[in-house]
Amino acid sequence: MSILLVGVNHKTAPVEIRERLAFNDEACAAGLRRLVDGDIVREGLIVSTCNRVEILGATANDQIDLGAGLLTQFLDTSGSLPAGFLEKHLYLHTNEEAVRHLFRVASSLDSMVVGETQVLGQVRHAYSLAVEAGTAGKVLNRLVHHTFRVAKRVRNETGIAANAVSISYMAVELGKKIFDTLKDRTVMLIGAGEMAELSARHLVNAGVSRVVIANRSEASAQLIAGEFGGTAIRLEQVDEFLAEADMIICSTGAPDYVLTDAQTRKALERRRNLPTCLIDIGVPRNIDPAVGNVPNVFLFNIDDLESVISSNIREREREAERAELIVQSEVMQFQQTLRLMDVGPSIGALREKLQDVARAELARQRKRLGPLTSAQEAAVESLLMATVNKISHPLLNQMRRFYGTSDPDISQAPADTVDPEK
């Protein structure tokens, strides 16, 4: 069997095209049933996310070109685009390249933000839709499970998903770098902006136990406090709570500093010089830059965060190079699995054929043996079968090994060439 992949992604097609091609769950199920005809396209899978639409199919080895045509045509018609319109946005991969592409997509090497974790879930969802629609057969089952394994390996063996690449997640990363675990830590939000709220959500998910929110409008502070089970306070009360806060996220629209050098020093004395992480995402800045010089205080403003993020992205790209090596070795391994799958049924057929020959011979010579008890009859048959199996077993194994490591094109051969009827 051969594997085909046709698709568009954020690098090859603008959003105007991708949105026309995108499949929702129902369209996906209907599309799969339309695509997989059981004749040329034997199996199918559609991965549709905001950044990509990938159609995966399995065909017989000699029908690759036909299958590729069908897959492309399928994409054209489902986007109701004129034939040939997609040509310059489309990529078509077959066999080894298709496998590599899917491995790279699921490992998030092909993503806009390398190392993001969503895409694996999307592939998993696509697979469950295909299973429901009954279009995932032997080949795609193997391929998809192998893909999950590759993605897991990449995640575990490289640092591709380490290091935050978004501002809201940087708070968690900095917190962990300073405090190790965020359990039992207190975070204070000064100003209840959207970004601050998102950071707080990440922090709470990472284990922060207490959230204190100070905001000019008490109503919105109450709202967020309700969401995180936190405490809402007035802006004037900030000083009282300052000493308890291990992390402070500032995002007010105030025109001047909300937190000054003197305030911070006093709070630090009260918290016995325990380290404090201050994150200032306000523009204009909310925290006096001089605060950054206070010992045991770590202050990050929006530009600092951005520059750390870009260095983290570079770090991820370095890790991606190691991930590519893993993908490469896994592609080779899968190729071998695929060849064995091809040769498996024909070897089974060959074994059955040999057994048939033995049975036919027995039927022909049966009369000469005269009357036998049923036990004797069974003994003769099992003797024949055992002989056939014992002789053919090492030969078949040899064959399996041979085809497992060589060109797939001749894998259809054994059943025909060793056919004793010919």
Add this chain to the structure above:
Amino acid sequence: MTSLLLAVLAAYLIAAIHYILAFANKRRSLLRVAEWSTVTGFVLHTASLVADWVIDGHYPLFFLRETLSFLGWALVALLVLLYRYRAPAVGAFTMPLISALTFFALLLGSDSANTPDPLSASWLFPIHTTLLIFAYAAFFIVFMASVMYLLQERELKLKTFSAIFHRLPALTTVNELAITAAALGLTLLTLGMVTGMIWSSIRTGTVWHNDPKEIFALLTWLLYFSLTIYRSTANWRGRRAAWLGVVGFGLVLCTFFGARFLGGYHVFG
């Protein structure tokens, strides 16, 4: 017991290599190998020390070879004791040193032909030296944790994170490790100095000889004492305390090598 020590060295080297690889590549599976070979090395090392004791007939902490080997063993013992803080970085920073100590011990060869100064046969003397060796090992851990602290603190303040930054344990973790090891080291140093004084007073009737090793030991003791006091009153945390941990180790080295280069009462064998 050269062959046994050779096996110890092999185990420590395997551990060191795996720790460094785990540190560089962030691989958990490598860490397991490193930890197991550390433990294996430790067990073999213990056996080798016991064998030395039985065969040579004296406590295996007198000649330089024995001291190096014992110091390596004490460091591993502390790593095992402080397993709560185990991390690829801790192993990658200590195991190479431990391997080097073991290697030099091997290089110096056996000196079982010599017999130690009969004065050292008193039961107090081995206790004195053992306590101090462990104190030195603990201060090395303080030094290492302090360096890790300073490296990270600097990058956090400068807001530029290097590859090593992402691989070091969290700031509070190394800080805690330094505090624990400093308290342990100070306790051991105090006990070691007291036993030394008792031994000396039994032997010669004097407690203090004004020799370089004693003076450095006293300075070391004062430094770590003030470090511990300041830390517990919370005036000195973080960077300043970490610098003290680094400077303190310089004094420890002077104490350790003091007698060898400056002479004095503490010269034996």
